[in-house]
Amino acid sequence: MNSKLLPAVIAALICASPALAFEPFVVKDIRVEGIQRTEAGTVFNYLPVKVGERFSEDKASQAIKALFATGFFKDVRIEVDGDVIVVVVDERPAIAQVDFVGIKEFDKEALKKGLKEVGLAESRIFDRAVLERAEQELKRQYLSKGLYGVQITTTVTPLERNRVGVNFNVVEGDAAKIRQISIIGNKVFKEKDLLDLFALTTPGWMTWYSKSDQYSKQKLSGDIEALRAYYLNRGYLDFTVDSTQVSITPDKKDIYITLSITEGEKYTVSDVKLAGDLVLPEKEVLNLVKVKSGDTFVRDNVTATTKAISDRLGNEGYAFANVNAAPEVDKVKRQVAFTFYVDPGRRVYVRKINFAGNARTRDEVLRREMRQMEGAWYDGAALNRSRTRLDRLGYFDEVTVETPAVPGSTDQVDANFSVKERATGNLMLGAGFSSSEKVILSGSISQQNLFGTGNSMTLQLNTGRINRTAALSFTNPYWTIDGVSIGWDVYQRNVDPTSLSVASYKTHSLGAGLRFGYPIAEDDRINFGLAVDRTKITVFDTSPIQYVDFVNKFGSTAESLVSTVGWSRDRRDSFVYPTSGTYQRVGLEMATAPMDIRYFRSSYQHQHWIPFGGGYALMLNGDVGYAHGYDGKELPFYKNFYAGGIGSVRGYQQSTLGPQFVDVYGVARALGGNRRIIGNAEYYFPMPGQGKEKSMRMSMFLDAGQVWGVEEKVRLSDLRYSAGLAFSWSSPVGPLKFSLGQALKKEPQDRTQKFQFQLGTVF
Structure with missing residues (x-):
């Protein structure tokens, strides 16, 4: 007999037979022997008899079975000492x-x-x-x-x-590697093209990192589904995977995968019909149908159609609309006809809008972003819009919405928004670093969500090598119930760019300003501002002649009344971690009478995010600027545009692109210019191993840009290019950015810098 079965057999024999032979008696006492960790009271609770009750052989058997069933003991015996029950146990370790x-x-x-x-x-x-x-x-x-x-x-x-x-x-040993993946039965498409769809691959130069050459049942299932989708989206309605074979060599080091498929024939769509309760005009519903008669069958178009109709009905209050596509297949003619059956269900109202997770942020701050109203018809688009607006606030790491049905009601749902708050306040006394400003001794008190009201206030103090700033700012984004914002700024700013490869000068500025923002559409705002600025300019013997001439002509103190106007349209899905949508911004800054300085400075930015799912996204960004003096005045040189470094064209030293001059020491210095073009293409992907955490992201980038002076002609052939890898982190003490860039077009006068970084907020 197997030795492992012996204890179980013995226990079964004990439980199946009487514990011992004795005459029934009234119990005067119960003793427990052999326990070390188990409390005696625990044993008493499992016994089917108490002191003063009658004890019999049947109850003795019940007691043994009950104590064995606890799993605490590997041996249990019942002994009788006169009118006393003695329970002897041997505890499991x-x-x-x-x-x-x-x-x-x-x-x-x-x-x-x-x-x-x-x-x-x-x-x-x-x-x-x-x-x-x-x-x-x-x-x-x-x-x-x-x-x-x-x-x-x-x-x-x-x-x-x-x-x-x-x-x-x-x-652990070494992971088994996929040595070969074979597809049998394909005639229409090449095996190489089909294997390109797979996440699983044979060993390559990057598989040590991706581990895509290690077999996974889940990944193989996903690859099979990708293969099926590939055929179904090209008309092969009868496509099937007949068998899947996964074999491993005896040494368990190599894996071979073989898929046997049947492609079938290519089908076209013969007819498309609608059925059921359409609710909406049939013409409007037909406009949502992506499947057209005469087209090759594409499964994704069928799925997109059912979703589009369901979403459109959801916008009319039919939260539980059901749309099914019923195919009618003609195998002889190789055609398929679809009937989309529409069941809108019952139209429902939103009873209540509830918020959870906002421990600091007041409900009213969230509620004013709602585009779905309580007591109104359910509107899927309005709910999604509300979620997006909450995400754009920048107060939350995550925003989700659920719409459960109200118990006992057939025509009501609740909208439950759950948020995960992020740290919006920052008290920082310490140091930051950047490859341009080196050590930045700084202190700041900032709160984007002041006392949970949605207002923001920031006191900034920092002592960088280039910028020394003391500024106090306040913004109320809902000065009026309609969303008109108001803000003000008071600042003192010293700028000394001599540590960069920029022409020598210093400025000392004092100023104060008032800002207003007015929403003109759901995503559009117009901003107005008026500020008074007084700037003292210092030039040196090593300064360019242009700078010296400006000071001699207009004086070393420049006073200006600066008015600003701007328009912005923000359709990004998130303020902090965008993956889709667009952002556009137009700005105009103008210094006007009665002060001494006359200039205008304009800019336009267009940013487009293309999502790829799972946190992957492509960002395309374009930024152009133009500035000039007017009314007989010149553009102050300290208002020039610059390019190069993090924020513009990585791989080139900070602010070094564009016109240059050579100082008395023979060192080339950047002058900046009045025209600038910047372009960026950046592919973002999640940090490996971070799961759903979004605060860290990596990216591959391609940057382009250049700056031109007043007398220079803008030529796209002058653009500089760079490419590389970047890392960004929204850390608790501020944004962190690293980039490793390679200049792709380097002229002799250009200054390059492969590694660039920025730690902490640089004001």
């Missing part, structure tokens, strides 16, 4: 510790948590059967990672006080 040796692929704490779910954890009763299940679960985890050669040895060590230590000794 408890698990004192669970440890792992040789684990590299997994986090030990995560493994302990997983094993706890199968019943193996510290302080629990040791059970050999549970240990075997734990071994199998651990092995399954390794197999899912492609480590088929893993060897797991489990050791159980007895410890004092009837405890044991459980140790898993793991030899």
